[in-house]
Amino acid sequence: MTKVSDVCLSSCGATVVLATSSDEHYPPENILDGKLETFWTTTGTFPQEFIISFNGSARINKLTVQSYLVRNLKIEKSISKDPISFEKCAEKERRESLNCWILLQRKIYLENSEGQLQTEEFMLSGCQATHLRFIIESSYDHFVSIHRVMADGAMDSMSPTA
Amino acid sequence: MVKLTAKFILAGDATVGKSTLAQLFRSDGAHFQKNYAMTVGVDIIMKTVHIPETSDSVELLIYDSSGKEIFYEIMEKLWEQPSVLCLVYDVSNEQSFNSCAKWLQRVRARTLCSHLPGVLVGNKTDLVGRRTVEQKQAQEWAAQNDLEYFETSAKEMENFEVPFRSLAKSFHHLYQEKVETIHSVV
Numbered sequence: 001m002t003k004v005s006d007v008c009l010s011s012c013g014a015t016v017v018l019a020t021s022s023d024e025h026y027p028p029e030n031i032l033d034g035k036l037e038t039f040w041t042t043t044g045t046f047p048q049e050f051i052i053s054f055n056g057s058a059r060i061n062k063l064t065v066q067s068y069l070v071r072n073l074k075i076e077k078s079i080s081k082d083p084i085s086f087e088k089c090a091e092k093e094r095r096e097s098l099n100c101w102i103l104l105q106r107k108i109y110l111e112n113s114e115g116q117l118q119t120e121e122f123m124l125s126g127c128q129a130t131h132l133r134f135i136i137e138s139s140y141d142h143f144v145s146i147h148r149v150m151a152d153g154a155m156d157s158m159s160p161t162a
Numbered sequence: 163m164v165k166l167t168a169k170f171i172l173a174g175d176a177t178v179g180k181s182t183l184a185q186l187f188r189s190d191g192a193h194f195q196k197n198y199a200m201t202v203g204v205d206i207i208m209k210t211v212h213i214p215e216t217s218d219s220v221e222l223l224i225y226d227s228s229g230k231e232i233f234y235e236i237m238e239k240l241w242e243q244p245s246v247l248c249l250v251y252d253v254s255n256e257q258s259f260n261s262c263a264k265w266l267q268r269v270r271a272r273t274l275c276s277h278l279p280g281v282l283v284g285n286k287t288d289l290v291g292r293r294t295v296e297q298k299q300a301q302e303w304a305a306q307n308d309l310e311y312f313e314t315s316a317k318e319m320e321n322f323e324v325p326f327r328s329l330a331k332s333f334h335h336l337y338q339e340k341v342e343t344i345h346s347v348v
Contacts, residue, residue: 023164026341037348041341044167044333045223046243068344071274117347141275142245142333143340147348 008063008151009034013055016040017083017131020048031146036066036117039145042136049135052149053083057130060153063122065134068145070118072137077129117147128156163217165210168245168333170222170326173265175258176200176229178250179285182316184226187326191319201228203236211330220330234268241272246329247280249309251300254292259284259300266307279332281310281325288315 008014010032019028021043028050030038042048057079065073132151136144172180181201185193188207207224225244227237247269251258262282270278282304284295297313304311310328314321 025164039344039348041337041344043164043337044220044245045169068347115347138243139274141340143337145344 005152005154006034006150007054007058007060007153007155008032008052008149012155015053015055017051017053019050026145031149034148036147039068039147041145042139042143044142046139047135047137048144049133050146051083052132052134054130055155057128057156058151058153059126059128059156060124060151061126062152063124063132064148064150064152065118065120065122066147066149067118067120068147069140070136070144070146071139073120074135074137075122076133076135077127078131078133079128080130083131126153164337165218166220166334166337168220168222168330169243170224170246170248170329171241171244171269172224172226172248172250173269174229174250175252175255175261175265178229178252178255178258179316180229180250181205181226183250183283183285183314183322183325184224186316186319186322188224191322194316194319200230201226203228203233204240209326211327213331213334216334218334220333222326222330224326238268238272241269244269244273244278246333247278248283248325248329249280250283250285251295252286253284253295253300253313254286254289256294259295259303262303263307266309277336279329279336280308281312281329282307283325284311284313285316287313287320288318 010029014032016028016031019040021041022028023041023043026039026041028040030040031050063075172184174180177198182195184207185195188209205226207226208221209224210219210221212219225240249262249265251262282300284300301311312321312325316322
């Protein structure tokens with residue numbers, strides 16, 4: 001039996017291994033605590049990014065990002081073991097037309113929804129990832145917040161569901 | 163404790179003293195540029211400002227921008243998503259004051275944010291006999307355009323730090339306001 005659940009939780013072993021901003025009151029760990037009320041803030045200028053690493057390899061069906069005032073969000077994935085090699089491969093990917101390291105690169109224009117949180121869903125149809133990289137390229141304000149990233153999927157150590 | 167980062171656009175006509183002010187601020191008053199050296203494109207100067215009565219700070223990335231029209235196309239791209247704006251004119255040069263409206267419009271066009279903290283700085287107040295722009299006139303224009311107004315003399319090292327510190331403080335205030343807004347939205 002395998003269960004499909006949110007694998008993007010610190011309780012499932014997911015961690016934020018990099019974040020370009022950090023206010024000690026609003027740390028990036030808040031993205032993975034499963035709560036909407038806690039959040040990570042960016043602290044000025046763009047682009048900003050954070051990388052989530054899974055505890056092993058995950059198969060993801062759907063990603064949900066809950067944020068505030070984000071305009072342009074780019075998501076990349078890596079199946080590399082080491083999150084440090086992630087960036088190098090991303091650079092390589094630009095030169096080569098297709099590369100196994102990055103299977104996903106999406107540029108999403110989020111609608112400005114001042115006064116309410118944005119909930120954006122990305123259907124990924126079971127793609128594999130050990131790390132996810134989120135790049136906030138632009139915004140509707142000087143500062144934005146990320147409240148939650150949810151990944152409906154399963155860890156690869158379990159057999160995939162039909 | 164938080165360290166914010168602000169993209170600080172320093173704009174205005176050529177020869178009003180933008181680079182001199184930026185260099186004085188960077189060096190805490192130790193470096194006054196005696197000879198004029200035209201800024202080509204943009205010089206970026208980094209300096210961290212501590213916010214009084216807090217443990218917070220703001221790192222200013224000062225985009226000391228050329229006032230020459232020939233570089234405007236390059237600067238326009240470098241100015242994307244500004245955090246704060248410092249407009250400088252020369253109190254003995256009326257044309258440089260009149261140009262401020264143009265510079266203001268150009269920088270504001272590069273942001274989607276509803277509020278861009280900004281200051282207007284009248285520099286070269288040491289040139290008392292040659293003054294052509296009155297303080298009152300400049301203050302009024304600044305107020306109409308939602309800018310704080312300061313006068314400086316880079317040569318006499320008067321007030322040169324104030325516009326920078328004021329903008330750092332405004333940006334820090336914006337952050338605090340935004341965090342409160344986010345709490346209310348959740």
